[in-house]
Amino acid sequence: MCHIKKGFILLLTLTFLLSAIIYFSDFSLKIAVPPRTLYTNVVNQIRSYYMVIKFPSGHDNQTIFLAPAPTPKAHQQVQQRSIQISKQTTDISVHYHVAHPSNYHFILDEPEICSQWDPFLVLMVPVAPHQVGARNAIRSTWGNESTVQGKAVMTLFLVGLTGGSDSEKAQQQLEEESRQHRDLLQSNFVDSYFNLTIKTMVIMDWLATRCPQANFSMKVDSDMYLNLENLMTLLLAPNTPRQNYITGMVMWDRPVVRNKNSKWYVSEELYPEPKYPTYLLGMGYVFSNDLPEKIVEASKEIKAFNIEDAYVGACVKHVGITPSSPPDPSQFRAYLGQYNREDFLRVITTIIGSPQQLIYIWKDVKRPTKRDQI
Template identity: 70%
Template sequence: MKCDMVQNRTSYRSDIKKGFILLIALTFLLLTVVYIFFVPHMLAMTPNALYKNLAKKIHSYYVVIEFPFFRDKQVQQTATTQHTTTTQTTTVAVTNNITSEHYHVAHPHNYQFILDESDKCLKQNPFLVLMVPVAPQQLEARKAIRSTWGTETNVQGKSVMTLFVVGLPGGAESNKTQQMLNEESRQHGDLLQSNFTDTYVNLTIKTMVIMDWLATRCPQASYGMKVDSDMFLNLENLMTLLLDPKTPKQNYITGMVMWNRPVVRSKNSKWYVPEEMYPEPTYPTYLLGMGYVFSNDLPPKIVEASKDIKPFNIEDAYVGACLKRLGIQPSSPPDPSQFKAYMGKYQREECLRVITTILGSPKQLIDIWKDVKRSV
C-alpha cells in the first residue's frame, strides 16, 4: 500500500512537471506570435512613424497637403538641420515657430528664405516687379532672361525689377546645384530661395512664397507679375497697359482668363486633383499661370485668404480660389490676344504686338529678342 502511494505521488509530481513545462512552452509560443504580428504595428503607430508612413503614401502627388502638426521634434530638427546645410530632404520643412494646426504647409509663413534680397526694393523703388519661378538647375533659362527682357530696368520712365524664385534642389547633384545657386546669387543679386522642395507639385507653395515676398519685402511697388521662365515678355506693351488711365490700381489682376475649367480627375494626368483636395467639379475663374500681372495690394490679401483655403497642386487655380474668397474677379485685358499661349511659327510683327507668349527654349528667346530689338 505504501509503495502504491509513493508510486502515485511520483506520478503526480511527474504530471505537474510536464504540465508546467507545457505551460511555459505555450507562453513562449504566444509571446512569439504577439511579437511577430503585433509589435511592429504597435511601434508603427508612434507619431513620427505615423507621419513618415502617411508622407510616403501621399508625397508623390500631394506634398502641398502635408500638415506640420504631424511632425515630432526629431523630424522637425532633422528637416531644419538639412535645410541649414542646404542638402536635399524628402520632406517639406516648416519653421520652428509654427504651432497652430490651422497653418497648412502651402501657407508661406511656414517657410524661410535661404537666399533673399530683402532690401532690394528699398534701394530701387520699383514700379513693377517681375517674379520668375524657375527650377534650381535651369541656369540657361535664367541666363537667357538676364540677357533679354530681364535687362530692361527702366521702361517708359518706370523702374522694373526682375527676380528669380527657386526652392531646394533635389537629386544626386543637389549639393553642387546649391553651390552654383549661392555663387549665382552673389554674382547677380536676383535670386530668392525658400526652403521648400522644388517640385512640380509644389508650385502652389512657390507661388504663395512669391506673394508673401511681395507683401513683406516690396509693398511700395505698384504692380507685380508672376511670369514663367519659358516666356517671351514685351515690357513696352505691358507698361502701356499698366500706365493706361483706365487700368485699376487696386484689386486688379489680368492675363489669360480661364472660365469654368473642369477639374481633372484622371490619375494618369499631371494635372490630376483628387476630390479630397478640391471637391468642386470646376475651378473658380483664374489666370493661366504662364504670366499674369496684378496690382501690388493683392499679394497680402491673397496670402491672408490662403490661411483658410485647403491647398491643391494646381497653383494658378489655387490663386483663383483665393481671389474668389476675397470677392475679386480677374479682369480680361483690353486685348486678350496679347496674352498668347503659343505663337506657332515665329513672326516678328506678332512679338511686337503681344505682351506674353510661350517659347520652346532659352536659345529661342535670345534669337527672337535679337530680332525684335534690331533696327528696322
C-alpha cells in the first residue's frame, strides 16, 4: 500500500512538472509572437506618433530609425538629426505622417516678389537641390519669358534640405544661387522622392500666402518642355474659368498600387480606397490661383500619402471641385517620341530627356522660319 501511495505521488509530481513546462513554453512563444491584433495596435501606435527614416535599397526600404513625429516647435531639432544621419548615405527619405505645410518654414524666400511683379501666371518648379543644370536650362529657355501675350509670367524653383556628406557646401551654393537669381525658395523638409507631397503642399502654401494676387499658377516639373504661348492662349480664352479651375493631363479611375516592391506603393492605412479620385498627372498642371488656399485647408482633413498628384486630387475632391479636361488634351503629353519641331509647336507641355535637350529643342522651336518672315 505504501508503494502505491509513493507511486501515485510521483505520478502527480511528474504531471505537474510536465504541465509547467508546457505552460511556460507556450507563454514564451506568445511573447515572441504577439497576437495579430496586438501587433497591429502596436504598429499603428508607432505610426501615429513617430516618423520613420528609411534608407532605400533597391526596391525595398529598410527601416533604421524612429523619431517622434515633428511638431512645429520640435521640427528644427528633428531636421538637424536627420541631416546628421543623412551624412552616412547619399539617398535618405523621411516619411512624415503630417504633410500640412504649417509644420515647415522657409529658409530661402522671396516674400515680396509677387507685389513687385504682379504676375498673371506663376510657374512653380519643384526641383532637387543639386539639379543646378536643370534650373539653369529652364532659366535660359521657358523660365526666361517674363511677358507672354502682354501678361506677366514669373518662374520660381522650390527645393528642400540638402543631404549627403557635403550638405554644408551644397547649402552655401544654394544661398549664392538665390542671391544671384532671386528665384529660389527653400523649405526645411528633407528633399526626397517620398516627400514630394510635402513639397507640393509647401508650394500651395507659398502661393496662398505670398502670391494671392496672381490669376493662375502652374506646378511644372524640372524635366519639362513648356510652350508658354500655347498655355497663355488657353488661359486667356473666354471660356476658361478664373476660379475653381484645374487642368492638365487628366487621370481617371487609376488603381492604387498595393505592390510593396513598387515605388508607387501606398498602404491601405494611408489610402483605403482601391482607386484614386480624378487627378492631374504631376508633370504639369495649371490652376486658378484661388485653389492653393483651398487645397491647403483641405489637407488638414485629408491624410497625407506619398503620391503627390493623387493627393492633390483628393484635396480638390474634398473641396468639391472636379478637374477639367483641357480643350485639346493632346497639348498635355507625357512623351512625344522622336523630335519633330511641329509637335513642339503644338503642345503646352511634355517630358524631355535632359537639360541639354531642352536647350536644343527651345532654340530650334524659337528659330525664325521662312513662314515667320512672310
